[in-house]
Amino acid sequence: MSLNRPVAAALTAALCLLTAACGSSSGGDEESTRADGAAGAGSGYPVTLDNCGRKETFEKAPSRVVVMNGASVAEVSTLLALGLKDRIIANQQSWGMSEVAGRAAAVKALPTGDIKLNEASDIPREAMFGLRPDLVLSVTTYGFDQKNGFATREQLEQVGAHTYVSPQGCDDDPSRMTVADSYRLLRDMGKIFHVENRAEKLIAASRKHIAAVSRKVEKAAAKRGQEKPKVMVLFSDMAMGNNAFSSVFARGIVNDILARAGGTNAFEGAATTLFADLSKEKVAATDVDAVVVLGFNDSDPAAYARKLFKEFPQWPAARNNTYVTLSDSMYLGPSNDLAVERVAKLLHPDAF
Numbered sequence: 001m002s003l004n005r006p007v008a009a010a011l012t013a014a015l016c017l018l019t020a021a022c023g024s025s026s027g028g029d030e031e032s033t034r035a036d037g038a039a040g041a042g043s044g045y046p047v048t049l050d051n052c053g054r055k056e057t058f059e060k061a062p063s064r065v066v067v068m069n070g071a072s073v074a075e076v077s078t079l080l081a082l083g084l085k086d087r088i089i090a091n092q093q094s095w096g097m098s099e100v101a102g103r104a105a106a107v108k109a110l111p112t113g114d115i116k117l118n119e120a121s122d123i124p125r126e127a128m129f130g131l132r133p134d135l136v137l138s139v140t141t142y143g144f145d146q147k148n149g150f151a152t153r154e155q156l157e158q159v160g161a162h163t164y165v166s167p168q169g170c171d172d173d174p175s176r177m178t179v180a181d182s183y184r185l186l187r188d189m190g191k192i193f194h195v196e197n198r199a200e201k202l203i204a205a206s207r208k209h210i211a212a213v214s215r216k217v218e219k220a221a222a223k224r225g226q227e228k229p230k231v232m233v234l235f236s237d238m239a240m241g242n243n244a245f246s247s248v249f250a251r252g253i254v255n256d257i258l259a260r261a262g263g264t265n266a267f268e269g270a271a272t273t274l275f276a277d278l279s280k281e282k283v284a285a286t287d288v289d290a291v292v293v294l295g296f297n298d299s300d301p302a303a304y305a306r307k308l309f310k311e312f313p314q315w316p317a318a319r320n321n322t323y324v325t326l327s328d329s330m331y332l333g334p335s336n337d338l339a340v341e342r343v344a345k346l347l348h349p350d351a352f
Helices: 005-010 074-081 103-108 125-131 153-158 179-192 196-224 253-260 280-284 301-311 316-320 336-347
Strands: 047-051 054-058 065-067 088-091 135-138 162-165 230-235 245-249 275-278 290-294 323-326
Touching: 047 162, 047 179, 054 162, 065 074, 074 088, 074 103, 074 179, 153 162, 162 179, 179 196, 179 253, 196 253, 196 336, 230 253, 245 280, 253 336, 275 280, 290 301, 290 336, 301 316, 301 323, 323 336
Parallel strands: 065 088, 065 135, 135 162, 230 290, 290 323
Antiparallel strands: 047 054, 230 245, 245 275
16 A cells, blocks of 8 residues: 655655454465465466556566565565565565564565665665566556656666556555455466465455455344444554644545445545545544554554543544554555454444
8 A cells, every 4th residue: 555755755664464264365474385386487477467558478477576665565465475475585565563463574574685775765776776676566656756766667677677566556546445456466466476376265265254244244233223333544653744633544445444344434525535634623523433543663553542532532432442453454455354354343343
């Protein structure tokens, strides 16, 4: 998932699947790809993808992958979920926490390329060429923008490197992102590395898990006959604008996750962009039934929820102490089913 450029520039590291008995999509980061076919040359190639209007044709599986920052963890998490960590020669994405057991540590253990990053905590043009990649992943086209000092897709093609921009990244508009985009990213990486079976298994498991949770929620909500709870989703340790509440989500994949969990975004109508830059007065005037606090490297995001409840004691969420802390599962990536379940249990505990 991408954040706005000032945020990416301010980070010193970029903004990553518990295996559940009910059929979570999560897979171990150490899982081998051998069970789903060798990720190399042979049957299944060539593979051609249409990516942001460009045709990328792969004659074999990439072996020198560079993952750009872009304030995302979707790309590196997807590669890890597919058992492809040995293909990564330089990763600039990190989160510091995850709903997935071992994921944050697995990301931290990846090679970074040992290069000097630019002000956006990302890989400058010459350093990128020095890495000799055969595939470069970026969450948006920003990562290939020459005016920002990055190697362009055309320049990388000239040195034999393929490039890939993640779903909804072509127009740099994550406000339209849904869970389906997470599946598309998994499927595309599955095709590129010839691990399609593994990708489809993860997608099928995630869909099954989400469907099971949604059925429970719908049944419980119908029995009570109440409206969907209104949820506030925001960062605990990051600002996106000038107002006191500039990191409140208005659109994007979080809304799809909330809907599948039986809730709705309390601030969906506050902006047409990913984030709503809200005044304290606007926040105070909105009924909030529950809060989802998203941590980046915050050691205690729950403390932020408690602070909010002291500031806005009139909220139903404050009166009932209704909140949950999450991180990477609320974003583009392979673990959205975990977020759906966690939020659903918060909003509809009687369904579980």
